[in-house]
Amino acid sequence: MPRLRLTGRGLWITALIVPPLAVMVTFVAYPILSALAYAFYDWQGLQRGDFVGLANFHEVLFTEPFATWTRNAFVHNVIVFFSLMVIQNGFGFILAYALWRELPGAAFHRVAVFLPVVLSTVIIGFLWKLFFHPLFGPVNQIFRGLGLDFLAQPWLGQSSTALASLIFVNAWAWVGFPTLVFLAGMQRIPGEILDAARMETDSEWVVIKKIVWPLVAPSATVVFILLFIGSFNWFELPYIMVGLDGSPFGSTDVLGLYFYRTAFGNQSAGVQDFGRGSALAVITFLFIAIVAAFWTVRLRKREIQL
Amino acid sequence: MTKLMLRATIGLTALAVAAPAFAQDISFWSWRQEDREQYEQIIAAFEEQHPDINVTFEPFEAQNYNTILSTALAGDSGPDVMMVRAHGAFETVAAGGYLMPLTEETVPGLGSLPEAALAAETLSSDGQVYAVPFASQTMLVIYNKDIFDELGIEEPSTWDDLMAVSQTIEDAGMFAFANGTATAWQNETIVSALGSSIIGKDFYNDLVAGETDFTDPRFVEALEAVQEASQYFPDGFVGLDYASSQQLFASGMAGMFAGGSFEIANFLGQNPDLNLGVFPAPVAEEGDEHLVGLFFDGGYAGNADTEHPEAVQTFLSFLTTPEFGNMFANELGNISPIPGVEFESELLQEVAELNENSIPYIMLVHFRYEEPSGSVLLQAEVQRMLAGETTPEAAAQAVTDGIATYYEPFQN
Structure with a gap:
């Protein structure tokens, strides 16, 4: 009969596993589970009241005005996800391809493209807030200097341009990440395959479509899924640039800001509701987890093992 | 001798331990x-x-x-x-x-x-x-005395005076108001700072008594006044956030700032040479009572x-x-x-x-503590109104409807 003896190797393994496991349980598993539990209670500020079943979920999803707010925030997250998918990941792929083909200045651009990724979100947010300043911001100054006065807009103050401006800043800052991942994927493509392909065709497009794109599928899986998670957890950049209210009048509101306001309150709404906030967090978490899981499985299927 | 030392040491240690208790x-x-x-x-x-x-x-x-x-x-x-x-x-x-x-x-x-x-x-x-x-x-208008002196203008008393003063400052190539609306809560302070006298004590008393709501003509008129004043806000004011509008005023580029008395210390901190004055919200007609929001x-x-x-x-x-x-x-x-x-x-x-003639800063005092908070509603609606995407009447209606979801006197 095998016995678990805490000597030598066993002890060593246990000593290595227990600390990270403890950290994970305390700081990851426990908060998620407790948020899940909080969502089923009525809260009087910080005091937990009665068990109310699914009432909090019902409120955030179906009771006005919360339902409209939730829908509004969710729609914005969806817009953010699809726009970034096209701009950030699409442009990232093109940049990666240009770097991989070693166009002139590739060494410099490899660093330049990735540089903003290293900057902290706080710095990026404040920097671009200054750039978008309606009176003195460089963005409007440049447009005016070029004689394009009609483009000198209060970008962050208009409901029609605010969200697009945030998406642009996000893409500017993080395009380096998909670029790097795609580039790594491209560099893994064996030279023989490419040489063989070039013997068949002169078309760059055919090479991209038939060889490069299918073979960087694992990289695509990673950047797609991470972008999906990031888009629905979007918080720092809108928080810094447009504030907790999703200014102007909710046109940049996203689930992250909405959750924070609901659970912790803000200066203009002296109400904290952990119950509704937790319900929102749970819904967001489940949505992200389920969609990401299904999508990962699907994306994995189209990956080719060489 | 050693015993004495030992006792003394023990005694002193005990005292040192006990001292924080005193x-x-x-x-x-x-x-x-x-x-x-x-x-x-x-x-x-x-x-x-x-x-x-x-x-x-x-x-x-x-x-x-x-x-x-x-x-x-x-x-x-x-x-x-x-x-x-x-x-x-x-x-x-x-x-x-x-x-x-x-x-x-x-x-x-x-x-x-x-x-x-x-x-x-x-x-x-x-x-x-x-x-x-x-x-x-206190919500009021803070102004730059040097600019007023230089242009030979005085503290406005009526709304028409305020418009004339604003025009004069703008004609002189400066911003009349430094205010921007990109930071949501600024919209609420602007309404109180500029509109309190038009809103008036009577409206406030009726509101608290549950006899009227925000669609009352007295409140709508105040929103219209704010909308009128916004023509003298800087270009692109919808994208001007709180810190930027503070800087605009503190740097002496603007004549007036509609806001809270808490700005005074900040302005003087940024620019100690500023020569500041204050005046209450202008009245609709001469003879009405001048009020501040408090x-x-x-x-x-x-x-x-x-x-x-x-x-x-x-x-x-x-x-x-x-x-x-x-x-x-x-x-x-x-x-x-x-x-x-x-x-x-x-x-x-x-x-x-x-402060002796004031009405409360209505939303903060009465309607901020249930969802949706009156402050959040008013801020968003005024922001929308000043961006030209809604009218004063519709804004007042939206604020009333939002509060009515939990406040009974508004429900009929």
Whole structure:
């Protein structure tokens, strides 16, 4: 009969596993589970009241005005996800391809493209807030200097341009990440395959479509899924640039800001509701987890093992 | 000899261990990181009178103060004394039993404070006072006296005067107002600063009595006035955030700033050479009463579970004295509600006088403590209105409808 003896190797393994496991349980598993539990209670500020079943979920999803707010925030997250998918990941792929083909200045651009990724979100947010300043911001100054006065807009103050401006800043800052991942994927493509392909065709497009794109599928899986998670957890950049209210009048509101306001309150709404906030967090978490899981499985299927 | 030494050592050690039990250490939390130096001076003055009490000042970042404090209180690691926000903002904390109820017996001096100030510190519907009020804030128009003198214009009294003055400043190539609307809460202060006289005491009384709602012509007229004034805001003001509009005024590029009296200290801090004046919201017609919007900012509360309740009460009592009030008013540039405070600054003296004719800052005082909060609704609707995407009537209607979801008098 095998016995678990805490000597030598066993002890060593246990000593290595227990600390990270403890950290994970305390700081990851426990908060998620407790948020899940909080969502089923009525809260009087910080005091937990009665068990109310699914009432909090019902409120955030179906009771006005919360339902409209939730829908509004969710729609914005969806817009953010699809726009970034096209701009950030699409442009990232093109940049990666240009770097991989070693166009002139590739060494410099490899660093330049990735540089903003290293900057902290706080710095990026404040920097671009200054750039978008309606009176003195460089963005409007440049447009005016070029004689394009009609483009000198209060970008962050208009409901029609605010969200697009945030998406642009996000893409500017993080395009380096998909670029790097795609580039790594491209560099893994064996030279023989490419040489063989070039013997068949002169078309760059055919090479991209038939060889490069299918073979960087694992990289695509990673950047797609991470972008999906990031888009629905979007918080720092809108928080810094447009504030907790999703200014102007909710046109940049996203689930992250909405959750924070609901659970912790803000200066203009002296109400904290952990119950509704937790319900929102749970819904967001489940949505992200389920969609990401299904999508990962699907994306994995189209990956080719060489 | 060694025995004696040993005994002496033991005796001294015991004394050293017991000593902290005689001196009472209390912690004091605040959201005013920028006021640390002044608060340390105030605490030093207190400790001089009460050598047996040590107060430690611990400031936190303002935006997250509520969250930090409520989490600490819930986790039993809260401070002994703390700054709390007034009116309903801390209702959940007070109702949770975390704060010490205060009376004239436990905190002598409390009774001498104005009733409206104490009412602001009941923090919840049970009518119990939970904090010593520390400051009132006034919504009014702050103006740059040098610009007014240079252009030969005077404080406007009526709305028409204000429009004429704004036009003159703009013609001179400056911004009439520095205000922007990109930061949501600024929209609420702008309405109160410019519209209080048009809104009027009658409307306020009717509103509180449940006899009218925000679709009342008196309130809509105030929104229309704000909309009219916004033509004199800087180009692209919808994208101008709070910090930028402060800088615009502090740098002397704009003539007026519609906002709170709390801006004064900030403006002078950014630019000590500014020569500032204040005036109340202009009236619709000559002869109407000039009013400012007023709210109480916050108070000092005690922890119900403190280990040193007497020390806490002694300290809170000190915070009701004119001695503290004078330091608070003159070192920190605030309007203290303590009777008998003498303002060294003429400007603050003037604000204190304007406060005698005021209406409350309506949403903060009455409609901020249930969802959707009146403040959030008004801020968003005014922001929308000034962006040209809604009308004053529709904005007033939307605010009323939002509040009506929980406020019965609006439901018919």
